[in-house]
Amino acid sequence: MAASTDGGTSGRVRSLPLSTEEVESRFRSVTLSQFLAELPHELKILHAADLDARLRWVEPSELADPTPYLMDGEFVLTAGLPLMDDGGTADAVEAYVARLAVARVCALGFGLTPYHDAVPPALAASCRRHGITLVEVPPSVPFAAIGLQFAQLLESDSAKVFRSLAETNRLLMRSVLSPRPDQEVLATLVQRVPCWAVLVGADGKVRARAGTRPADVVLLGPLLERLFQGSGPRVELDSYPAEGSEFVVGHPLRSNRDVNLGALVIGSAERLSPAHNNIVSAAVGLLELLSRQRTSGSLAPSQLATALLLHPETLAAGTSRQITAAKDLLAQSLSSSRSAPMRVVQGVNVDAPQWRSTDSPVRELLQWRRIFDTKLVEITDYGFAAVTRLKVDEASVAEVERLGWRLVVGDPVEPNDLPAAYQRVGSLRARARATSETLRVDSVTWSVTGLLGREAGTMLAGQVLAPLLELEPERRDVLLEVLRGWLTHNGSWDATAKALSLHRNSVRRHIGAAFELLERDPNDPQSRADLWIALQYL
Template identity: 90%
Template sequence: MAADGAEGRVRALPLSDEEVESRFRSVTLGQFLAELPSELLILHEGDLDARLRWVEPSELEDPTPYLMDGEFVLTAGLPLMADGGSADAIEAYVGRLAGARVCALGFGLTPYHDEVPPALAASCRRHGITLVEVPPSVPFAAIGLQFAQLLESDSAKVFRSLAETNRLLMRSVLSPRPDQEVLGTLVQRVPCWAVLVGADGKVRARAGANPADVVLLGPLLERLFQGSGPRVEVDSHPAPGSEFVVGHPLRSNRDVNLGALVIGSAERLAPAHNNIVSAAVGLLELLSRQRTSGSLAPSQLATALLLHPETLAGGTSRQVSAAKDLMAQSLSSTRSAPMRVVQGVNVDAPQWRSTDSPVRELLQWRRIFDTKLVEITEYGFAAVTRLKVDDSAVTEVERLGWRLVIGDPVEPNDLPAAYQRAGSLRVRARSTAQTLRVDSVTWSVTGLLGREAGTMLAGQVLGPLLELEPERREVLVDVLRAWLAHNGSWDATAKALTLHRNSVRRHIGTVFDLLSRDPNDAQTRADLLIALQYL
C-alpha cells in the first residue's frame, strides 16, 4: 500500500509471504484498502498492519461507546460541523477516535463537505489514524459490503486450509511412522518446531528448525507430568524460534500421563494455527492410547501362534514375516528391533486379590514398557518390550512397590528361552528386593538361589550340625569346609588345618554321622558346599 501525497491513489502491491501468512490469521487494514475501488484516496497512512475488526458508518459526535478496537469509521463530516467546524472541535473528535483505538477514518465528500478539512488531516497525522477520502461515487454501503466479502473470503480460505491440513494429518496417522509424520505435517502448516516426548521423558520424534533440546524442556515437562486433566504449560527460551514454548499433555482415558507434545514459535500462534495444533494433539494422544490400551495386532498375533505354534521356529518365510510385522506393531517398534522379556514381582505392596480387576495394572505396565504384550501372572506380571528399560522406568516401577528381572535382548524365536532365564532370577529379585538384569548377573548356583533360599537350604542340610554347642560346631564346620574345598583329600585338609590326618577322618566321620549322609556321594558334597556359603 502506498500514498503519493494528497493525490495518492489506493493501489494493490504483490503480497509477500508474510502478508499471505497474515491473511491466514486475520484481515489487516492494508489488505482491506487494497481491495477497495481505486477512486478512494489515502491522505495519511497509519498502521496498515493493524487488524481490522469492522467497518462502521456513524455521524455521531461521539461514536466511541458503540465501537470496538480496530474499526474503520465512515463519516460524511456531520460531527465536524460542531462549533462551526473549528480546529479544536475536529481535534477533540479525532482524539476520541484515537482513544477508542480506531485504525482508520473514511471521510465522505458529500453532502456536507467538498473537500477534507486540512485540520482533520493534520489531526489524523498526529494521532496515527489512517485517513481515506471517499468520493461521492462510492457509497458507504459498498465499502461495508467489500469488507464483509473479504472477511468471508478470508474465512473460507482458513476453513479450506484447515480441511486440507486435517486430511494430511489423518494420512500421517496411517503411515508406517505416524508420530514423525504427524509432527512433519504440523510444522509444515504452522510456523513452529515440535518435539514429541514419551511418558519416560525421552524424545520419540521431532520436527522443524532448531527444536529445543529435551534437557531445556525439563522444567516444563515436569510441570506437565505432575498435573492432571486438559491444560497447557507455557515457557520461553532465548534460542531463535523459541520465544513462545507451549507444552500439551497426552493423557489416557483414565487421565494417566502418556507423554507430551511441545511446540515452539517466534510469536504467539494465531487461532487457526492453534486449531491445527489441537488436532495434532488429539491424533498423537490417540496413537499413544492405541500403543498402551488397544490394537488389533496382539489379537492377530495370539491367534496366529495359537493355531500355528511352529510359526516363529519353523514357519514359512511368509508366516515368519507376518508374525514379525504383528509383533513390531504390538511393541511400537521396527521389525529389526531386538526385544526383552521383563518379569515383575511385588515386594512392598499387597498382592492382587482374585476379586480385583487387573485392568488398571495391565494398562499401567503397557504404558511404562510401551508395549501391548503384557501378561498378569501368579507372581506378578511379564512383558515383552523393545525398550532397554532404563533407570527412569526402573525408578517408577520400584516406587510402586515392584522389582524387575530384565531380560537380555533376543530375537522372536528366542523369547521362550529368555523367559526361562528371567524366571530363574525371580526368587533372588524378591528375596533381595533388588531389580536384576539377566546380562549383568553372575550365573552360579549361589547367585541364582539368593540369600533367602540359600539360608533355608543351609538350615535343612546342616540342621543337626548347627544344633551343637558353638565351640564344637565351629570346629566341625571348619573341618568340613576345608575337606570339601580340597575335594575330600585327607592329607591336603590336614596340612591346611595343621591337624593330623586321623583327626580329620574322625571329625568328618562325626559330621556325616550327624547329618546321616554318605561322604562319598557327589550330590551330598555339592549340597553341603552350597549350604556352607550361607552360614
C-alpha cells in the same frame, strides 16, 4: 517468562485459559492493505499508517464517541457530523481522533458531503499524530458499498483458510497411517504452521521432533513438569531466549482416564493465528489418539497373545478358568459375544502379482479389521489371514473382490479347533487363486484335484507324463487316450477295448508301451493314482 493455567503469585506470569479469539472457529485475517487494494479507485488515501494491521470490521458511525461500540482494528466511516461539535475546532477534532486511537481504530474513512466539501486539515494532522490511516470517500461511493466490499473479501479469505485447513487435516490423517506416524504428524504440522515441534513421552524422553532449531528437552524441563503435574484440558506457556522460541506452548496428551501419556510442545516467533491453532489442535488430537492406542487402547489382543505365547496349551488343555478367560479375550478381540463360533479367513490377491506395497501395513491391517470386524489379522506372504465371528456375507465378499482379492472362508469352529481350521482353509488357497473365485470350506467338494489346484496340477502332469508328451502328436494322443481309458476302467482289458473300439491285444500293447516310456509299474497303485490325477490336468 513462564506461564501456567494455575493460580499463584510466584513471580511468574500466570496464564489464563485460552482467549475466545484463540479458540473460536473464526479465521478472519484480512489486512488493511488487502482491503484498500480492493476499494474503488475513486477513494483517496490521504495518510497511510500501519497497512499490515488486521482489519476486523467496517463500521459507519456519526456518534461523537463511537468507541463503546467498536472492536479493535475497525475501519470507521463518518460523514464528519461528529467534527461539527463545538464549532468543529481543532481541539474537538483532536479529541475525536484521540478517542479512536484509544479504541485501536486502524483507519478512518471521511465522506465528503453533506457536511464537508473537503477533509479538514486538522483531521488529517490528528490522524498522522495518532497513527490512523485516513481515506477520503467521494460522494459517488456510498458507505454501504465499502462495507459490502469488506464482507466479500472476508468471505473469500475465510474460504481460502477453510480449504487450507481441509487439506492440512487430510495430510495429517495420511501421516497417522505412515510407518513413523509420530514423526510424520510433526513434519506435516511444521509444514503448515510456522513453528518447531517436539513430542515427548510420559517418561520425559523425546519421541520425535521437527522444524528448525527446536528447543532441547532439558530447556523444556520446567514446562513439562508443570504439564505433567496438571490434569484435564490445559496448556502451559513459556518463552525462551532463542530465535523462534518467543512463544512456546505445551499441550498435554492424556488418556480417557486423564492419565499423562506425554506432551506436544511447539515454539514460534510470533503468536499463532486462530487458523494455525486449529491445525495444532488437530495434531494434538491425533498424537493423543496414537498414544492411547499404544498404551491404553484395546488391551485384549496383547493379553491374549501373551497368554498363548507363555501357555500355548491353554485352549487345548487349560483349566476351566483359563479357557473362560481366553474366550473372554477372544470375544473382545473379535467384537462379538463369547458364545458365537469363529471362522478363519485367508485372502489372496489375484489382480496383481506384486500386491505388497512399500507403505506401512497399518493401512492394510485397518482395512481387513474393518471389513471382518476383528483385531485378529495377520499380514502374510500370500496375503492375509484373519479370525472373525462374522459369517462373511456376500456384501463383505463383494467389497473384498472389488479390491482385487479372493477369499477362502473357513467353517465355524470353537477356539481349540482354530489350528485345524486354518489348515483346511490353507489347503484351498491355491485353488482360490487358480480359479479366481472365493471359496467356502463348508460348500467345497473335497477331492485331491480340487485341493491340488490348477497351477500345481499342471506342473504335476508336466512332470509325470513328460515322456508321453514329448512324442509325436499322433503317437502321443493314442497312448494318452488308451491310458486314460484303461485307468478309468480300473485296469480291465476287455472293458477298455470295448469302450475304445480296440482289440484286447492292442490295448495290452499300448499300455505296455506307455508304462515302459514312463518307467512305471502298471500294477503299482501309487503309479496308477499319480497318472490318473495328472491326466485330469491335460
